[in-house]
Amino acid sequence: MSDQLALLVSKLEDGKVRCELCAHRCVIRPGQRGLCKVRENRGGELFSLIYGRLIASHVDPIEKKPLYHFMPGSLSFSIASPGCNFRCKWCQNEDIAQISPSNEPGRLPYTPPERVVETALATGCQSIAFTYTEPTISFEYNLDVSRLAHEAGLKTAYITNGYMTPEMLELTVPTLDAANVDIKAFDDRIHRKYTAGHLQPVLDSCVALLKAGVWLEVTTLVIPGVNDDEDQLQGVAKFIATKLSQDVPWHISRYFPQPHFHEIPATPAKTIFHAMDIGRKAGLRYVYGGNLAASTDTNCPNCGERVIRRMGYADAILNLNEGACPKCGFRIAGVW
Numbered sequence: 565m566s567d568q569l570a571l572l573v574s575k576l577e578d579g580k581v582r583c584e585l586c587a588h589r590c591v592i593r594p595g596q597r598g599l600c601k602v603r604e605n606r607g608g609e610l611f612s613l614i615y616g617r618l619i620a621s622h623v624d625p626i627e628k629k630p631l632y633h634f635m636p637g638s639l640s641f642s643i644a645s646p647g648c649n650f651r652c653k654w655c656q657n658e659d660i661a662q663i664s665p666s667n668e669p670g671r672l673p674y675t676p677p678e679r680v681v682e683t684a685l686a687t688g689c690q691s692i693a694f695t696y697t698e699p700t701i702s703f704e705y706n707l708d709v710s711r712l713a714h715e716a717g718l719k720t721a722y723i724t725n726g727y728m729t730p731e732m733l734e735l736t737v738p739t740l741d742a743a744n745v746d747i748k749a750f751d752d753r754i755h756r757k758y759t760a761g762h763l764q765p766v767l768d769s770c771v772a773l774l775k776a777g778v779w780l781e782v783t784t785l786v787i788p789g790v791n792d793d794e795d796q797l798q799g800v801a802k803f804i805a806t807k808l809s810q811d812v813p814w815h816i817s818r819y820f821p822q823p824h825f826h827e828i829p830a831t832p833a834k835t836i837f838h839a840m841d842i843g844r845k846a847g848l849r850y851v852y853g854g855n856l857a858a859s860t861d862t863n864c865p866n867c868g869e870r871v872i873r874r875m876g877y878a879d880a881i882l883n884l885n886e887g888a889c890p891k892c893g894f895r896i897a898g899v900w
């Protein structure tokens with residue numbers, strides 16, 4: 565399988581092209597690649613270098629994405645192509661998310677979309693998740709996999725930094741069922757400094773996904789000295805509560821030092837609990853602590869009854885009556 569002609573491209577003068585896939589909208593000269601290093605201008609045509617070039621595939625509990633209100637207790641066939649359009653200094657998947665000679669796309673074997681769907685079905689998965697790296701930049705492949713997945717009765721999910729264009733979302737949402745968007749900071753200067761991307765396109769994507777009927781959850785990895793100040797935590801919480809919905813779950817994760825980003829110590833557990841308080845005070849009904857031993861169960865926002873019990877990522881025990889609390893009948897938001 566040769567490299568695939570890219571979609572969402574504007575042709576410019578002198579053989580240059582502008583990639584309209586993610587909010588960077590890179591202008592790329594002939595012979596050059598975009599910031600993600602997986603889209604290349606060859607003689608005035610843009611090519612995706614990662615169509616079907618999978619660098620990871622695993623059967624994961626859907627909780628691990630994390631998606632807590634989307635078919636809890638089910639398995640999701642989770643795949644990734646190499647590359648990312650962000651440069652997060654704390655990335656936990658840097659070895660597969662940043663292109664280097666060892667994961668150059670052309671060195672990876674080709675996996676046809678049909679095989680992804682077959683494997684998902686054969687392993688008892690109910691969904692396919694595009695995850696681990698940034699799925700936006702493998703858009704063409706994901707689109708083909710998602711169409712086949714829907715035909716086979718499987719759901720699909722993006723675990724994403726949200727840095728896509730409205731054009732990309734318009735083509736994606738008809739075959740997308742769920743998304744977890746990572747809001748990495750709530751200050752544009754800090755967002756740009758640590759990720760290389762602006763904040764506003766991420767927020768716009770969250771609004772657009774929700775409006776399109778995609779089940780949405782939000783994650784924030786809280787890092788001391790980067791995004792743990794009151795203003796940013798309040799900012800994310802208020803954004804979810806007022807611009808999205810009080811029913812959108814917020815996962816607040818604890819950061820642990822990475823080999824290449826170890827100057828900052830692990831996030832104290834009390835910071836996560838404080839952020840969770842901020843979320844609840846903002847009116848959010850479902851707030852979870854990530855990378856903590858506790859705080860992963862779902863309680864009914866109306867009467868407090870535990871409606872989903874989670875044991876790490878291994879299992880989820882549901883205490884729901886057709887999506888409602890069995891004690892008071894309150895409808896728990898989600899896809900059950």
Ligand code: SF4
Binds near residue numbers: 584585587597600603
């Ligand atoms: S996907 Fe984003 S980073 Fe990659 S070439 Fe296109 S605009 Fe640039």
